[in-house]
Amino acid sequence: MQLSMRTDYALRALFTLVEHRGGPPIPILELARRNDVPKRFLEHIMLDLKEKGWVASTAGKRGGYQLAKNPEKITMGEVVRHFDGYLAPIACVSVTDYKRCTQETTCRFRRVLLTARNLVANLMDRTTLADVMKSPVVSPDELRKIQGIDGEGI
Amino acid sequence: MQLSMRTDYALRALFTLVEHRGGPPIPILELARRNDVPKRFLEHIMLDLKEKGWVASTAGKRGGYQLAKNPEKITMGEVVRHFDGYLAPIACVSVTDYKRCTQETTCRFRRVLLTARNLVANLMDRTTLADVMKSPVVSPDELRKIQGIDGEGI
DNA sequence: CACAATGCGACCCATCAGGTAGTATTACTG
């Protein structure tokens, strides 16, 4: 489930729009600057988000982008799937974009990958943009703690 | 955590070796045929596995590959990390191969990605090749069931 | 009309996964 830059950038922009919901349209240039995304590249991504109905654009002076859908109605899973295809670690255990594999009848590790897929999918499909918006930012040393835990015993 | 083909192939070969542990060496050709992997490509992968100390090779006639380490001492996490770098969906929440991101102080969705990383990492780091070997193969309609569940409510 | 924004197709470029080839080396076997 490695996120592509596209997905990363899309999420950055989306959350900026979620944050400024109700306000005036935000131009791409602003979105790009704020989120450290190449403007030209972001154009394509925004277009994509628009087609999906997640954002709306207004052209011309004072134009820009706005969120077009209730952030409680957009899940992380949907966004990631739209850009990256699926959440599963391998296509043969994907539910939404399943692809058959020749080894299925004998493959041993397919089960653990399926489990991984389920863990991630359940999380991502339950989590809406609104949920994410409410959750606190990861603190600088939070990772260090995990590093410690992971090191021992697990 | 999209698995690369390399990792997939490596796992296929590894589990064949786990299965035939204690027996005579299995030549690459055999490993390739059995697991539907291009032989020439598998060579590279086996070499890599050997460097890692997971398998041992014997050259010459009647040669081939054997598992070189107790399958209870090799985790899925190790294997995947070796080939794909990290288990996290994004480098800024990777524990083993962390890379800084400019947006960390403000990024909203970093937390949910960290959660996903933890779910997957905990699973993969606890699961050894021996564990996987013991688990039953995924049945044909198991996925369909999940499809049903995922469709409703989640 | 000028200006400020998006829309959009075309294109570029580096990287990498996947795969191929050739030759050297090793070791068993008759």
Add this chain to the structure above:
DNA sequence: CAGTAATACTACCTGATGGGTCGCATTGTG
């Protein structure tokens, strides 16, 4: 000791894809 079946190793090829840029058309506002 020759033959042969295997790995060892280095180098290379190729197509897809991801990331990113460009130019120009279009739309809307003051």
